Structures are given as structure tokens and as C-alpha cells.
Amino acid sequence: MTWPHLITLPVVLPLMAGALLVLVEGRHAALAKALGMASTLAVLATAMMLTWQADTGAVQAYLLGNWAAPYGISLALDRLSALMLLLTGVVGVAALLYASGGDAQRGAHFQSLFQFQLMGLNGAFLTADLFNLFVFFEVLLIASYGLLLHGAGAARLRAATHYVSFNLAGSALFLVAVSLLYGLAGTLNMADLAQRVPALGPDRLLLVQSAALMLIVVFGIKAALLPLYFWLPATYGAASAPVAALFAIMTKVGVYATLRMCTLVFGADGGATAHVTSPWLESLALATLLLGSVGALAARQLRAMLGNVVVASAGTLLLAVALGRPGTVAAGLFYLVNSTLVAAALFLLADRVRHARGSADDQLSPAAMGAARTTLGVLFVLFAVSAAGMPPLAGFMGKVLLLQAAGQGPWAGGIVATILAASLLTLVAFARSGSTLFWKPGAASDGPVIAPPALADAPMPTHWAHGASLAWLAVLIVSCAVLAAPLSRYAAAAAQQLFDPAAYRQAVFGAQPAPPAFDVRREMRERKAAKP
Amino acid sequence: MTAALVSIGLGTLCAAGIYLMLRPRTFSVVLGLTLLSYAANLFIFFMGRIRIGALPIVDAQRAPTLAHYADPLPQALVLTAIVISFAMTALLLVIALRARAETGSDHVDGVEAGPEARQ
Numbered sequence: 001m002t003w004p005h006l007i008t009l010p011v012v013l014p015l016m017a018g019a020l021l022v023l024v025e026g027r028h029a030a031l032a033k034a035l036g037m038a039s040t041l042a043v044l045a046t047a048m049m050l051t052w053q054a055d056t057g058a059v060q061a062y063l064l065g066n067w068a069a070p071y072g073i074s075l076a077l078d079r080l081s082a083l084m085l086l087l088t089g090v091v092g093v094a095a096l097l098y099a100s101g102g103d104a105q106r107g108a109h110f111q112s113l114f115q116f117q118l119m120g121l122n123g124a125f126l127t128a129d130l131f132n133l134f135v136f137f138e139v140l141l142i143a144s145y146g147l148l149l150h151g152a153g154a155a156r157l158r159a160a161t162h163y164v165s166f167n168l169a170g171s172a173l174f175l176v177a178v179s180l181l182y183g184l185a186g187t188l189n190m191a192d193l194a195q196r197v198p199a200l201g202p203d204r205l206l207l208v209q210s211a212a213l214m215l216i217v218v219f220g221i222k223a224a225l226l227p228l229y230f231w232l233p234a235t236y237g238a239a240s241a242p243v244a245a246l247f248a249i250m251t252k253v254g255v256y257a258t259l260r261m262c263t264l265v266f267g268a269d270g271g272a273t274a275h276v277t278s279p280w281l282e283s284l285a286l287a288t289l290l291l292g293s294v295g296a297l298a299a300r301q302l303r304a305m306l307g308n309v310v311v312a313s314a315g316t317l318l319l320a321v322a323l324g325r326p327g328t329v330a331a332g333l334f335y336l337v338n339s340t341l342v343a344a345a346l347f348l349l350a351d352r353v354r355h356a357r358g359s360a361d362d363q364l365s366p367a368a369m370g371a372a373r374t375t376l377g378v379l380f381v382l383f384a385v386s387a388a389g390m391p392p393l394a395g396f397m398g399k400v401l402l403l404q405a406a407g408q409g410p411w412a413g414g415i416v417a418t419i420l421a422a423s424l425l426t427l428v429a430f431a432r433s434g435s436t437l438f439w440k441p442g443a444a445s446d447g448p449v450i451a452p453p454a455l456a457d458a459p460m461p462t463h464w465a466h467g468a469s470l471a472w473l474a475v476l477i478v479s480c481a482v483l484a485a486p487l488s489r490y491a492a493a494a495a496q497q498l499f500d501p502a503a504y505r506q507a508v509f510g511a512q513p514a515p516p517a518f519d520v521r522r523e524m525r526e527r528k529a530a531k532p
Numbered sequence: 533m534t535a536a537l538v539s540i541g542l543g544t545l546c547a548a549g550i551y552l553m554l555r556p557r558t559f560s561v562v563l564g565l566t567l568l569s570y571a572a573n574l575f576i577f578f579m580g581r582i583r584i585g586a587l588p589i590v591d592a593q594r595a596p597t598l599a600h601y602a603d604p605l606p607q608a609l610v611l612t613a614i615v616i617s618f619a620m621t622a623l624l625l626v627i628a629l630r631a632r633a634e635t636g637s638d639h640v641d642g643v644e645a646g647p648e649a650r651q
Binding site: 270 | 553557558561565568569572573575576578580582591606609612613616618619621623624627628630631634635637640642
């Protein structure tokens with residue numbers, strides 16, 4: 001028998017640690033560092049145990065507040081949620097380890113904001129309630145505003161103004177969509193919505209469809225879908241390296257929420273809303289993929305290029321979701337793991353490249369690089385190969401799986417051609433930036449590096465934690481390829497589970513409230529009866 | 533009649549919010565976002581149906597159905613939403629002030645859009 005409350009730990013643990021860190025951080029930096037790391041490692045360990053539990057195939061539901069569904073808020077854990085938790089834990093450890101090499105000390109409250117960000121991410125992946133999803137979105141957004149501004153500087157403030165305003169407008173839209181769904185279906189529990197939305201009368205058709213599409217627009221903001229992604233390259237480019245690495249998982253929250261709603265509520269049994277999103281999502285995802293790749297090719301700074309690579313990978317993922325077949329979703333999930341790890345690793349590596357190049361910063365122009373050139377170059381090749389989808393790493397396998405699955409539906413030719421063209425563009429972008437940074441004459445001389453002017457966001461001097469963090473991600477990226485068989489088996493099983501929404505509904509509705517340890521009302525009744 | 537008034541009010545709030553949100557100065561943007569979040573909050577509230585003089589608390593006199601009572605859930609939701617949007621607006625104001633101090637301009641891009649746009 002497993003401990004039933006384990007599922008709450010990914011939310012409760014960072015919440016407690018974050019609250020404690022608010023008190024500790026200003027006075028004992030070393031203690032705060034240890035506490036933050038311990039909490040993140042504990043979250044990772046919990047995520048591993050939960051993944052192991054979820055892999056039995058059963059959906060676990062947990063009643064917060066001990067009210068039976070649909071009256072209380074439920075948490076639900078299936079293979080997809082567990083996978084996302086694990087990925088958050090892994091990227092969280094890498095980002096925090098990197099930050100402990102100096103970036104964490106640049107401003108106040110980095111550690112506690114980091115924990116709150118983890119809490120928001122984990123909560124969004126676990127919750128089975130739409131309004132609760134909104135709340136966790138806000139938790140992770142508030143934390144991300146703080147983390148983005150960490151260290152400050154004019155460029156960062158400019159990016160933050162855009163990012164915060166845009167997301168505030170998105171939150172207002174989210175609220176409208178959620179309350180419209182509540183007004184129509186009378187519930188916000190996702191499992192209950194999945195039952196009630198198909199049963200709505202034809203007079204509600206247009207309203208419920210517009211609510212569904214509004215939700216997808218909101219998730220599209222988070223996931224960087226085409227007309228809504230322009231904030232991303234600037235924001236990720238302006239954030240400090242460990243924060244940008246952690247943000248690599250944030251676009252995946254949008255993809256996760258889209259996937260969850262599109263399979264559970266707006267899926268094949270969705271009645272009026274069945275596949276309401278697919279025609280829009282598919283073409284927009286393809287356009288996102290293509291424009292992200294073109295953007296990567298056009299970028300003149302390394303970090304702007306990486307931002308566009310993140311957009312392109314979000315496009316690929318949303319395409320896998322939009323195609324809406326178990327095969328494509330399985331391929332998408334396989335690709336998601338690798339692309340998140342690689343994006344995080346590349347943002348961290350870009351920071352080291354900036355440090356090695358001094359005043360040349362991350363401009364894609366030749367400059368001296370010093371002794372770190374070989375190590376950084378080798379790592380860059382490793383990550384670039386995986387990001388661009390070249391053999392033998394897992395990025396390639398993900399793309400192959402997706403091409404195989406996408407090659408069976410309607411418009412297969414166009415979709416496959418677009419994916420391949422985008423891959424080629426990304427590959428050229430990486431080859432160009434890699435050769436400029438590491439091979440051009442200026443870079444080839446291991447001559448003296450011109451010291452950078454004192455900038456607010458200049459990279460930190462080399463620290464062992466930077467190397468450890470990059471090594472951790474490199475090992476994981478390689479093991480994605482070595483362990484491709486079990487990973488793709490897990491992804492396929494997760495996709496199968498998503499296309500069986502009945503199991504999710506049964507689990508949420510089947511969760512029984514625990515008998516109360518003491519019943520105040522009964523005690524009062526008995527006391528009243530005992531009185532003469 | 534009430535529903536029409538409510539819709540017109542919400543529509544006006546939304547339109548004003550979106551117009552201000554698209555202005556180039558951070559202060560107008562903050563105002564616009566505030567109006568937009570007011571509209572969203574009112575919308576949540578009215579999604580529990582427009583009822584006048586109905587209580588959200590069940591008493592012994594009337595049968596506990598929504599025909600006799602106001603739906604308490606949207607009222608709880610709107611409280612959460614108000615708190616969140618209030619906090620976010622405060623944060624955005626602080627960011628806008630800092631950006632004004634660092635870049636020397638209250639334009640949302642941190643730089644003026646050129647001499648001809650300023651007139």
C-alpha cells in the first residue's frame with residue numbers, strides 16, 4: 001500500500017519551502033541555498049515515485065478538502081501528469097544548480113520565487129479542476145514575473161512590461177472562458193465537464209464552442225502559438241540563464257493544458273465541441289513551426305536564436321496534439337521530453353558562451369573565446385544535434401516517430417514536408433551560429449578575451465556548479481537516446497491513456513472521501529440529545 | 533431589461549479596456565488592463581445568473597434549489613479573481629515605474645517611437 005497523500009507533495013513541499021525561504025533567505029544565504037536544493041531534490045524524488053506509481057496504468061485521484069467530486073477540488077495523476085512532474089523536477093534541479101553558481105545572489109528572494117514557480121508548475125500538471133488550473137497558472141506567472149526581473153536591467157524591465165501586460169490580458173480571457181463554461185455546464189471539474197459538455201443542447205452550441213476556442217487561445221499564449229508567440233524570444237532572451245532554463249518547461253504548461261482539454265473534454269466524445277479546435281490548431285501549429293525556424297535563421301544573437309528554436313519546438317508539439325491521434329500524441333510526448341531538456345541546456349550553455357566571449361556577448365559574430373572554446377564547442381554540438389533532430393540523439397527519434405505518425409492522415413504530404421523543411425532551417429541556423437561562434441578566425445585564436453563592460457546582466461564567473469548543471473543535462477539528453485525504448489513505450493502508454501477519458505472520469509468520480517476522524521455535527525447532536 | 537443593461541455595461545468596459553490597452557503609454561495600458569479585469573470579474577459574477585435579492589445561503593423556509601437562491605460558487609470564484617488581478621495590477625504598476633526610471637520613457641517599448649509619432 002502506498003501513501004495516499006504522496007500526490008500532494010509536489011505542490012505542498014515547494015509551498016512550505018518557499019514560505020520558509022522568504023524568512024531565511026535575507027539572513028543566511030548558505031542555508032537558503034541548501035534548503036532550496038533539498039526541496040527541489042525532494043520534489044524530484046517524489047516525481048520519480050509518482051511516475052513509478054502512474055506507470056501501473058491506474059489514474060490516481062485525490063480529494064483536496066475531502067469533498068467528493070465534483071463538489072471539491074480534485075487532483076488527478078495519470079502517466080502524462082507524472083511525466084510532466086518528472087520533467088519539471090529534472091529541469092528544476094539543473095536550473096537551481098546553475099543558479100547556485102552566483103546568479104541566485106543577484107537579487108532578493110530568488111530561492112523562494114523559484115520554489116513558488118515549481119509549485120505553480122506542479123499544481124498545473126496535477127489539478128483536475130479548471131478554476132484551480134487558472135489559480136496555478138497565476139501562481140507560476142507571478143513567480144515567473146519575479147524571476148524574470150531577477151537582477152533587473154533596462155532590457156529585462158522592457159521585456160517584463162510586455163510579458164506581464166500580455167499575460168494579464170490572457171488571464172482576463174481565461175476567466176471569461178472558464179466562467180462561460182461554468183455558466184453553461186454548471187461545473188468546473190474537468191471530469192464532470194467531460195460528461196456535461198456533450199450533453200448540452202444545440203442552442204448552447206455556439207457558446208460552448210467559443211468558450212472552448214477561448215481556452216485554446218489562452219493556452220496558446222502560454223504555449224507560444226503563432227500570432228501569440230512574439231513575447232517569447234524577447235522574454236527568454238532577456239531573462240538570466242537559469243531562469244530561461246526553467247522557462248523552457250513553462251511553454252510546455254500550455255501544451256499540456258491544450259492536450260488535456262483536447263483529449264478529455266473537447267475530444268472524440270465531446271459532442272458539440274468534438275475536435276472543435278483541430279482545424280485551427282493544426283494550421284497555426286504548422287505556421288508556428290515554420291516561422292520559429294525562419295526566426296532562428298534570422299536571429300543575430302545566440303539567445304534570440306534559442307528563443308525561436310523554443311517556438312519551433314512548441315509548434316512541433318502543438319502539431320502533434322492537433323493531429324489528435326494516439327500515435328502523434330505519443331510521438332509528441334517523446335519529443336517533448338527531449339526538446340525541454342535541450343532548450344534548458346542550450347540557454348545555460350549560451351550563458352557560458354557569453355562569459356567566454358566577454359564584450360562580444362552572444363552576438364553571432366566572430367570573437368576570441370579563450371580556453372573554454374573546446375569544451376563549450378563539444379557541448380554545443382551535442383545539444384545542437386539533439387535540438388535540430390539529427391541522429392543519433394533523441395531529437396531525431398522524436399521527429400521520426402512524429403513523421404511516421406503524421407504520414408498516415410489527411411494532408412500528410414504537406415505536414416511531413418513542413419516538418420522536414422523546418423528541421424532543415426533549424427539545422428542550418430545551428431550550423432551557422434556554431435561555426436561563427438567556435439570556428440571563425442576571430443574565435444579560433446585562443447587569444448585574450450576583451451573584458452565586458454560592467455553590465456547588470458553580465459554572466460557570472462565560472463563556477464563548478466555551472467559545469468555540474470550542464471553535465472547533468474548532457475547525461476540526461478544522452479540517456480534519452482540510450483533509453484529510447486522504455487521512454488517511447490511510456491509515451492505510447494501515456495497517449496493511450498489520454499484517449500481513454502472514461503478511465504480518468506471514473507478515477508475522479510470514484511475517489512471516496514476519507515471518513516472524518518471526528519464529526520463535530522454528530523457530536524453536537526449527541527450532546528444536545530444527552531441534555532435533559 | 534437587466535440582462536441588456538448588464539451586457540451593454542460589460543461591452544463598454546471591455547471596449548474601453550481594449551482601447552486603452554493598445555495605447556503606447558504604460559499608464560494607459562495599466563488602466564486598460566484594470567478595466568478588462570473588471571469586465572472579466574463582472575462576467576464571472578453574472579455567469580451565476582442575474583438575481584436580485586436572492587440569498588446564497590440556504591435557510592429552512594425554501595427548498596434548496598437554484599430557483600430560490602443565488603449561486604454562491606461564482607461569488608467565491610470572483611473573490612479569487614479579484615484578489616489575483618488586484619495583485620497583478622499592483623505588480624505591473626511597480627514594473628512600469630521601474631521601467632520609466634531605468635529607460636527614461638513611459639513608452640511601452642522603453643523608447644519613443646520617433647519624432648513624427650510624438651505630435
